[in-house]
Amino acid sequence: xxxxxxxxxxxxxxxxxxxxxxxxxxxxxxxxxxxxxxxxxxxxxxxxxxxxxxxxxxxxxxxxxxxxxxxxxxxxxxxxxxxxxxxxxxxxxxxxxxxxxxxxxxxxxxxxxxxxxxxxxxxxxxxxxxxxxxxxxxxxxxxxxxxxxxxxxxxxxxxxxxxxxxxxxxxxxxxxxxxxxxxxxxxxxxxxxxxxxxxxxxxxxxxxxxxxxxxxxxxxxxxxxxxxxxxxxxxxxxxxxxxxxxxxxxxxxxxxxxxxxxxxxxxxxxxxxxxxxxxxxxxxxxxxxxxxxxxxxxxxxxxxxxxxxxxxxxxxxxxxxxxxxxxxxxxxxxxxxxxxxxxxxxxxxxxxxxxxxxxxxxxxxxxxxxxxxxxxxxxxxxxxxxxxxxxxxxxxxxxx
Amino acid sequence: xxxxxxxxxxxxxxxxxxxxxxxxxxxxxxxxxxxxxxxxxxxxxxxxxxxxxxxxxxxxxxxxxxxxxxxxxxxxxxxxxxxxxxxxxxxxxxxxxxxxxxxxxxxxxxxxxxxxxxxxxxxxxxxxxxxxxxxxxxxxxxxxxxxxxxxxxxxxxxxxxxxxxxxxxxxxxxxxxxxxxxxxxxxxxxxxxxxxxxxxxxxxxxxxxxxxxxxxxxxxxxxxxxxxxxxxxxxxxxxxxxxxxxxxxxxxxxxxxxxxxxxxxxxxxxxxxxxxxxxxxxxxxxxxxxxxxxxxxxxxxxxxxxxxxxxxxxxxxxxxxxxxxxxxxxxxxxxxxxxxxxxxxxxxxxxxxxxxxxxxxxxxxxx
Numbered sequence: 165x166x167x168x169x170x171x172x173x174x175x176x177x178x179x180x181x182x183x184x185x186x187x188x189x190x191x192x193x194x195x196x197x198x199x200x201x202x203x204x205x206x207x208x209x210x211x212x213x214x215x216x217x218x219x220x221x222x223x224x225x226x227x228x229x230x231x232x233x234x235x236x237x238x239x240x241x242x243x244x245x246x247x248x249x250x251x252x253x254x255x256x257x258x259x260x261x262x263x264x265x266x267x268x269x270x271x272x273x274x275x276x277x278x279x280x281x282x283x284x285x286x287x288x289x290x291x292x293x294x295x296x297x298x299x300x301x302x303x304x305x306x307x308x309x310x311x312x313x314x315x316x317x318x319x320x321x322x323x324x325x326x327x328x329x330x331x332x333x334x335x336x337x338x339x340x341x342x343x344x345x346x347x348x349x350x351x352x353x354x355x356x357x358x359x360x361x362x363x364x365x366x367x368x369x370x371x372x373x374x375x376x377x378x379x380x381x382x383x384x385x386x387x388x389x390x391x392x393x394x395x396x397x398x399x400x401x402x403x404x405x406x407x408x409x410x411x412x413x414x415x416x417x418x419x420x421x422x423x424x425x426x427x428x429x430x431x432x433x434x435x436x437x438x439x440x441x442x443x444x445x446x447x448x449x450x451x452x453x454x455x456x457x458x459x460x461x462x463x464x465x466x467x468x469x470x471x472x473x474x475x476x477x478x479x480x481x482x483x484x485x486x487x488x489x490x491x492x493x494x495x496x497x498x499x500x501x502x503x504x505x506x507x508x509x510x511x512x513x514x515x516x517x518x519x520x521x522x523x524x525x526x527x528x529x530x531x532x533x534x535x536x537x538x539x540x541x542x543x544x545x546x547x548x549x550x551x552x553x554x555x556x557x558x559x560x561x562x563x564x
Numbered sequence: 565x566x567x568x569x570x571x572x573x574x575x576x577x578x579x580x581x582x583x584x585x586x587x588x589x590x591x592x593x594x595x596x597x598x599x600x601x602x603x604x605x606x607x608x609x610x611x612x613x614x615x616x617x618x619x620x621x622x623x624x625x626x627x628x629x630x631x632x633x634x635x636x637x638x639x640x641x642x643x644x645x646x647x648x649x650x651x652x653x654x655x656x657x658x659x660x661x662x663x664x665x666x667x668x669x670x671x672x673x674x675x676x677x678x679x680x681x682x683x684x685x686x687x688x689x690x691x692x693x694x695x696x697x698x699x700x701x702x703x704x705x706x707x708x709x710x711x712x713x714x715x716x717x718x719x720x721x722x723x724x725x726x727x728x729x730x731x732x733x734x735x736x737x738x739x740x741x742x743x744x745x746x747x748x749x750x751x752x753x754x755x756x757x758x759x760x761x762x763x764x765x766x767x768x769x770x771x772x773x774x775x776x777x778x779x780x781x782x783x784x785x786x787x788x789x790x791x792x793x794x795x796x797x798x799x800x801x802x803x804x805x806x807x808x809x810x811x812x813x814x815x816x817x818x819x820x821x822x823x824x825x826x827x828x829x830x831x832x833x834x835x836x837x838x839x840x841x842x843x844x845x846x847x848x849x850x851x852x853x854x855x856x857x858x859x860x861x862x863x864x865x866x867x868x869x870x871x872x873x874x875x876x877x878x879x880x881x882x883x884x885x886x887x888x889x890x891x892x893x894x895x896x897x898x899x900x901x902x903x904x905x906x907x908x909x910x911x912x913x914x915x916x917x918x919x920x921x922x923x924x925x926x927x928x929x930x931x
Contacts, residue, residue, distance in 0.1 A: 381601055385608075563584055563609060564616055564809045 170244035175217040178240020193337035235396040238337030243326035256296040270306035275316040336365030344447035350387045353451025355497035360479040373408040383505035391551040400552040411538040419529040422518040429468040437472035453480040458517035566872040572906035578766035588803040596802035613809035630805040634742040635664035637759030637774035642668040644782030652705035660891035689718030711744035715891040716845035717852030726754035746815030767811030822909035836920035852906040858931040
């Protein structure tokens with residue numbers, strides 16, 4: 165890839181564009197999220213318009229910004245762009261220059277006219293620019309499979325010339341759809357669920373059930389590391405660490421072994437539900453996927469979920485493990501997730517967990533001990549840790 | 565005035581590395597393999613350092629073994645590989661390798677029955693890919709060639725050599741890149757093992773690493789616990805290993821930053837020396853020049869030393885031995901009159917001038 169002298173980045177909204185009256189909120193949230201992600205680049209200036217967000221580089225390094233932009237949800241694609249005045253001769257000059265910089269044989273021009281009042285139609289512009297390049301180089305046009313696409317966008321005040329379209333992560337700007345609480349074990353699935361939750365515009369907090377001393381500090385650190393990795397999409401994440409040991413021990417003392425996991429999961433939902441209500445969080449999400457383990461059969465999910473009346477969404481519900489792993493690898497949580505530290509679900513592993521639990525049996529087991537007091541204690545002892553990749557970077561900076 | 569012109573031998577500790585190391589020393593003392601928080605914190609930092617170094621070299625995270633320096637890394641790579649694969653008996657190296665490489669091969673030859681081919685540099689000072697190719701046999705286990713020679717500064721085309729070895733089934737390639745790290749980039753994609761040390765790039769003494777691709781099996785030279793993938797026993801020198809990442813990062817940053825400065829120093833040195841002495845070798849590393857002086861090098865060394873100028877006559881690792889110098893001998897240089905002048909970005913034009921002026925006076929007086 166040759167070095168391009170981009171002076172702008174053009175971000176296009178995509179799915180956002182379909183949202184009629186909420187559009188202003190969406191573009192504002194998106195711009196705000198992008199500004200936060202790029203806040204180290206102080207020289208950037210932003211112009212949020214109807215058709216896109218225009219970021220002026222003012223000398224900031226495009227390559228670095230390009231990687232960071234990919235962490236933000238809620239836009240369709242972006243391009244490094246060269247801004248030109250609305251003068252076709254100037255566009256000719258810039259597009260020719262661009263074509264010459266690439267080591268290619270064929271090209272194609274694709275113009276999009278956002279400003280319909282511009283006197284030349286898209287097709288006229290394509291012809292004018294292609295003609296100029298054909299005349300001045302040995303290149304040829306290939307409309308089907310060109311080596312280089314040159315995109316020209318005629319916007320309100322300027323024309324932008326681009327040579328790449330970088331697909332964004334998609335989704336909605338994180339935060340636009342309120343808050344969600346993600347149940348985070350530290351395994352492969354829950355970070356993926358967290359990612360997909362943020363992708364759908366929900367700002368997340370995470371809840372983790374820690375069973376120290378049965379689980380180690382490393383198991384907890386692993387969850388915090390995962391949250392840190394995920395925080396690039398919303399700057400910081402509150403992780404609720406719930407001391408779960410006493411409740412867990414009470415369950416294993418009281419409940420028949422096959423029902424232990426079922427009851428344990430019900431307790432987790434109860435605690436998550438309580439904390440959501442306290443914090444006005446309207447959604448719980450987690451990494452459950454149908455059939456994956458005994459507690460994730462339709463019967464189990466149904467019986468377990470009944471204890472919470474906060475909306476529960478399960479983004480991975482219909483996904484295969486391999487699909488989940490693909491995403492985990494893509495978002496760089498996989499390697500951390502597979503570190504071999506016991507979490508609270510694996511430490512008390514019953515031999516024959518029930519796959520079709522009955523609610524009446526659950527209620528019976530739960531009537532045998534004063535779980536409400538223990539749930540209260542868990543909620544009261546919620547330890548909230550604020551995690552951010554920025555803090556981690558700063559710490560690293562001082563040593564590495 | 566003290567002028568240090570022996571950067572190839574070792575370098576002064578970088579201030580930021582010193583600060584970081586000091587900070588770590590003040591704060592941490594636990595065993596990095598201990599499972600309580602303070603131990604785990606050190607372990608995590610060491611592993612973070614490993615990961616960062618690996619990404620700087622473009623290798624996988626688990627492909628780096630921390631060692632006490634390049635000599636240990638070289639010994640582990642060469643003897644560790646050979647003793648693990650005793651069915652292949654032939655080894656290839658060059659005559660002008662660092663003593664830690666050369667003597668490892670000598671030991672394998674004399675004590676363990678391996679056959680070693682020692683390649684000579686061509687007249688330009690290089691070990692060529694062609695020479696390596698011709699030396700390969702069906703039972704060749706290992707080729708080890710240095711990236712940059714430590715006495716004349718010759719820079720070998722490691723990429724071509726590695727490509728040749730790569731194509732030869734069952735033969736591994738090791739590169740001692742100690743004198744190249746932080747100075748000349750090296751693509752490690754075809755290299756099975758590579759060694760370097762920290763103290764040549766303003767890091768701590770007693771610190772270095774062996775990069776070893778995951779498929780390479782070695783016999784540990786130090787038996788012990790689980791440290792360093794069970795390839796190097798002994799409680800990890802974790803704090804030293806932690807600062808290696810920063811050492812390397814600073815070196816890479818400075819390589820860019822001082823590129824022009826180093827060229828200026830080189831040109832100043834070259835211009836000053838060219839009419840005073842015979843320049844043996846100046847075709848390789850910009851920061852190293854090997855010269856032939858009209859008076860015996862020992863005399864010159866002493867005279868310069870009296871004036872606060874530090875240079876070497878040959879590799880410091882062989883400085884107290886009276887054996888003939890392999891590199892100079894192979895190049896046909898007069899080892900009794902050879903001097904190695906080397907510098908780095910901390911040197912100044914004034915220091916170069918001071919050296920040249922004093923050299924002029926000394927030669928006038930004694931030549």
